[in-house]
Amino acid sequence: MVFSNLFFIYIFLVPLLLVFYYSVKNNAWRRGVLLAFSLIFYAWGEPIYIVLMLFSALINYVFGLLVGKLQSPAGRKAAVTAGVVLNLALLGVFKYTGFIVETFNSLTGLGLAVPAIALPLGISFYTFQAMTYVIDVYRENCAPQKSFPRLLLFITFFPQLVAGPIVRYTDIEDQLEDRRVSAKQFNDGLYRFAIGMGKKVVFANTCALAAENLFASTAGPTVVSSWGGILFYAMQIYFDFSGYSDMAIGLGHMFGFTFPENFDYPYISKNVTEYWRRWHMTLGGWFRDYLFYPVMRSKFIARLTKSLKKGGHKSASKTLPTIIALSVVWFSTGLWHGASWNYVLWGVYYGAWLILEKFVLDKVYKRMPNILSTVIQRVSFVFITLFGFAIFYNEKNLFANLGYLFGIGTTGFTNVYAESMIYENGILLIAALICCTPLANTVMDLIRKKLNGFLGEDTAYTVDRVFKTVVIILLFALCTVRLVGDSYNPFIYFKF
Amino acid sequence: MNEIYERLSKVFTEVFDEDITVTPDTTAADIEDWDSLTHITLISAIEDEFRMKFSMKEVVGMNNVGELADIVASRRKR
Numbered sequence: 001m002v003f004s005n006l007f008f009i010y011i012f013l014v015p016l017l018l019v020f021y022y023s024v025k026n027n028a029w030r031r032g033v034l035l036a037f038s039l040i041f042y043a044w045g046e047p048i049y050i051v052l053m054l055f056s057a058l059i060n061y062v063f064g065l066l067v068g069k070l071q072s073p074a075g076r077k078a079a080v081t082a083g084v085v086l087n088l089a090l091l092g093v094f095k096y097t098g099f100i101v102e103t104f105n106s107l108t109g110l111g112l113a114v115p116a117i118a119l120p121l122g123i124s125f126y127t128f129q130a131m132t133y134v135i136d137v138y139r140e141n142c143a144p145q146k147s148f149p150r151l152l153l154f155i156t157f158f159p160q161l162v163a164g165p166i167v168r169y170t171d172i173e174d175q176l177e178d179r180r181v182s183a184k185q186f187n188d189g190l191y192r193f194a195i196g197m198g199k200k201v202v203f204a205n206t207c208a209l210a211a212e213n214l215f216a217s218t219a220g221p222t223v224v225s226s227w228g229g230i231l232f233y234a235m236q237i238y239f240d241f242s243g244y245s246d247m248a249i250g251l252g253h254m255f256g257f258t259f260p261e262n263f264d265y266p267y268i269s270k271n272v273t274e275y276w277r278r279w280h281m282t283l284g285g286w287f288r289d290y291l292f293y294p295v296m297r298s299k300f301i302a303r304l305t306k307s308l309k310k311g312g313h314k315s316a317s318k319t320l321p322t323i324i325a326l327s328v329v330w331f332s333t334g335l336w337h338g339a340s341w342n343y344v345l346w347g348v349y350y351g352a353w354l355i356l357e358k359f360v361l362d363k364v365y366k367r368m369p370n371i372l373s374t375v376i377q378r379v380s381f382v383f384i385t386l387f388g389f390a391i392f393y394n395e396k397n398l399f400a401n402l403g404y405l406f407g408i409g410t411t412g413f414t415n416v417y418a419e420s421m422i423y424e425n426g427i428l429l430i431a432a433l434i435c436c437t438p439l440a441n442t443v444m445d446l447i448r449k450k451l452n453g454f455l456g457e458d459t460a461y462t463v464d465r466v467f468k469t470v471v472i473i474l475l476f477a478l479c480t481v482r483l484v485g486d487s488y489n490p491f492i493y494f495k496f
Numbered sequence: 497m498n499e500i501y502e503r504l505s506k507v508f509t510e511v512f513d514e515d516i517t518v519t520p521d522t523t524a525a526d527i528e529d530w531d532s533l534t535h536i537t538l539i540s541a542i543e544d545e546f547r548m549k550f551s552m553k554e555v556v557g558m559n560n561v562g563e564l565a566d567i568v569a570s571r572r573k574r
Contacts, residue, residue, distance in 0.1 A: 139552045139553050289556055293552065293556070294552075296536040296537075297536065297552075302540070318511070318537060321537070322534075322537065358533060
């Protein structure tokens with residue numbers, strides 16, 4: 001089930017809300033209702049693999065208790081290691097088996113049969129969420145959860161189950177016990193959900209069509225259609241994924257949960273470093289805390305730093321460990337996105353830019369006049385990001401498609417088809433570009449402040465509520481109409 | 497305690513390549529290069545200086561230099 005789907009909204013969500021708010025009052029029952037509906041939600045798309053998810057939850061439950069129970073540091077470490085390895089093994093078998101065999105075949109020239117294992121929905125997300133639990137028990141950031149249903153609810157809770165934000169156990173540990181639901185929080189949640197749905201239906205689905213039309217041009221690829229296609233794809237993936245995160249966060253609110261934010265207007269960043277603090281923030285945070293830090297604090301890195309210092313390579317002792325750890329992190333980030341080399345290349349590409357910015361470019365820019373460095377950074381950021389998406393998009397024929405961007409193998413620089421496609425979608429593109437900046441929010445805040453002054457806080461609050469309610473109704477009506485006639489409604493991040 | 501802050505300032509100066517005098521209220525926002533990448537390099541340098549170890553919880557959880565210094569004071573070996 002996807003969130004921007006009439007079946008989800010009217011047949012799943014509405015009944016769930018009715019049961020949640022009107023038939024059961026106490027916390028334990030409400031947890032039960034959420035758990036039952038979450039399992040139905042997952043089983044709807046994955047009637048068989050739900051067993052795998054339950055098994056994963058059970059493993060993490062057992063290892064969480066074990067890590068909490070053991071006293072000796074060595075025992076605790078062994079238990080957490082075993083837990084992490086088991087999680088990664090499940091992910092490896094179900095996501096990467098085919099990829100590994102294929103790569104092995106092409107390296108050795110052997111023709112081993114490639115097993116056809118379908119990717120279980122959301123496995124990359126729920127495995128990473130579950131791992132935060134075991135690791136944080138080990139790090140004593142949280143106590144082991146004694147109740148299996150509660151841990152199961154954390155892992156299977158449908159808003160955050162299949163496509164982020166990646167919620168850590170410690171984010172919602174207290175909320176699993178007890179949470180407050182208020183009319184205000186519910187309304188805010190509904191508003192957030194409507195905004196997310198609007199992003200998805202109004203922008204993502206339409207930009208997706210424009211991108212595909214440009215890529216699949218019957219008149220052959222041109223430089224303009226290739227860059228244009230990537231530009232629309234960049235819009236699509238932002239509105240798609242941040243819209244999904246909005247819907248997830250909004251759904252959480254409706255049931256009294258507060259999830260971490262996942263996007264902070266990534267396209268207004270001035271460089272790659274800033275971009276990765278604004279794009280898919282929960283994934284970046286995950287890799288920082290659960291991979292980058294452990295690698296940096298590993299014995300290998302400690303020994304390396306020491307020997308570099310001893311050898312008199314003072315500046316290398318400061319940079320090399322970070323470069324090694326970043327390489328590990330970004331290779332893994334790429335691989336996490338999909339079992340295909342283009343994702344790995346995409347990860348390494350971003351890792352390389354981050355290393356370059358940190359150790360070279362930042363120092364160069366600091367010596368330049370402010371205006372010059374800003375212009376260079378902004379312009380190069382646009383091309384770095386678009387080229388990155390070109391790598392990300394092309395699971396097949398990667399190098400041919402990258403060549404088109406530079407006029408290699410194209411039928412020309414531009415043609416009538418490409419131009420008319422871009423003109424036709426020009427307004428959509430401009431609207432999308434405006435809406436991926438904080439402009440609308442800034443204007444709204446300004447108006448809110450003015451209204452506060454004019455009308456007093458209470459009346460201004462009522463005006464705000466009425467406005468939001470109108471937005472909710474309009475967006476639901478619009479999306480319902482669009483979705484009734486529209487079968488084109490893909491979610492990019494469901495693949496991962 | 498003053499001695500700890502002096503030595504911390506020395507470590508900060510070394511790691512960030514600029515003259516830095518830290519106070520209990522210094523945070524990552526005050527030092528331009530103090531991001532999540534350099535944070536861990538800084539932590540290792542402090543561990544070397546005082547011959548002690550931070551737990552991962554402390555590494556991620558400290559909010560300012562004051563909290564950092566308190567941990568150092570309670571656990572330092574030199």
